Amino acid sequence: MTGNDSRASIDDPPHRATVSDGDVAELEAALTDRGEPYARVTIVRREPPVSANVGDRAVVTRDGELHGWIGGAACAQTTAISEAKAAMDDGKPRFVGIAPDPDEIDRPGLEAFPMHCHSEGVLELFVEPVNPTPELLVVGDSPVARSLSRLAGELAVDDVPVVAGAGDDHVAVHVVTTTDPDAVVEAVGRSPLVVVASMGKYDARGVAAGVAADAAYVGLVASDARSGEVIERAAELLETDPERVRAVVTNPAGVDIEAYTPTEIAVSILAEVVDARANAGSARRPAAEAQQSAEGTESESSGAESAAGEPAESDATEDGTGAADLATDPVCGMTADPETAPAVDHDGETYYFCCAGCADSFREEPESYLERGEAA
Incomplete structure (x- = not known):
């Protein structure tokens, strides 16, 4: 026997639908290329009767779809999916056990769940989140934008400058040379981190691109007066309500450290970017979700001052919606x-x-x- 058939045992049903390791590997490669997070689920221990073997694995996507083979028990698949989604949210791997009597397998380092399906048996799974390195879109070629790109090299992000008409001599490996929002979205992965610092040249297009790309963070370097105009114009480009755009834009971008020079301002913004990335699964919402819940509401004032000493207009981390009752x-x-x-x-x-x-x-x-x- 070859492939998955070589792992068949007398405990397995005579015919079981399988997805080969090759198919799972191809899916992982495709998700990585698209910059989409996923979780890898691998069986590390089993006790019969179960229809899976040690080494069988699957991939759970961000939307909760399971691809691969970890056995046919529905409750085992449900547990694997819920734990995989939790792992993607907090970035921490999990060691999960599923058994008719969870107490029998419960031990330090393992989280035990009940196996209520008729197949019974025991499965122990290693759930590993894979969150691709996020892209940091820096819109503009201002001194603040150049400082951001330079300092971002020290962080675990892929710096992607968005500079209209940039030449081949730009220092960044990946440069987006158009400011058309649709073209920018097409050129980057899913849910990037976006900082708009073109100082009025194409701020609205940068904000529109961030919202359209479902960015986990959209920071704008602008005064209160100009930010209102930028948001209005971005809403026109997206053909949507300005309040829905305002709800996902952090302005002024950056934490309050009384920064004044371009480099100091860039440091304050990167501190906020690090926080946004760390909380992307919980405290901060992707733009599309925030847009849906923001209609008809006004974002609260954060009361914080920007790097230039301006009061913040809104706090994009506030979530006025409650989670759906389970x-x-x-x-x-x-x-x-x-x-x-x-x-x-x-x-x-x-x-x-x-x-x-x-x-x-x-x-x-x-x-x-x-x-x-x-x-x-």
Whole structure:
């Protein structure tokens, strides 16, 4: 036997759909090329009966899709996906165990979850987040912009200057020479970090490009008076409400360190960029999400002063929206999103489940699970 067939065992079903390691590797390469984060899930230990073997692996994408093979148990896949998404959010790997009795495998360094699917067995997974190096778009060729590009070389970001008409002699490896928002978006990866410092030359186009690229951070170097004009113009370019643009723009960019020289201002902005990158999965929202929640609301004043001593107009890190309420699966105790989870109506109540298997089990014996939940 060759390929995945060489790992087949007597515990496996005679026919199982598999995705080869080659396919998973190709997907990882494609996601990396596109600059999209993902999580690699690898089976490091198993106890039969399970339909997967040590070394089987899968990839979980940012939107929660699982590609590859870690066995056919729906609750195991659900756990793998939820833990992979959490790993992508905080950037920390996870060692996860799934067993009928989690206490039997629970030990330091491992987070144990219940295996409620009929297949039973035990799986232990290593979940590794892969977050590609983010691109830092520096829009403009001002002294502040040049200082930003120079200092960014010390950080774990890919510096991408956006300079209209830049020649081949530019020091950066990757330079975007157009300021057309659509062209800028096409030239960069997903969710970059953006600092607009063209000092009035093409600030609006830079902001529009950042919003259109679903940037994790859009910082603008401008006075309060000019920032309002820039946001209005950017909204016109995007054909959207100015408030939706204002909600995702941080102006003035940079933390308050009483900076005055271009280099000092660049340092203050990079400090904010580092913070934005570290909190991209939680405290800060991508532009598209913030745009959807900002309509009809006004961003709060941060009260902070810019590097040049100007009061901040808004704080893009404030999230005025609450997370969607999650339900608890009455069978296995895991969380379930009511918008996408399987549901069962019983005695006038709707119950949500992490997978179809738990929903089927509840449908057969609803009272036993409800009584167990009340006792707990």
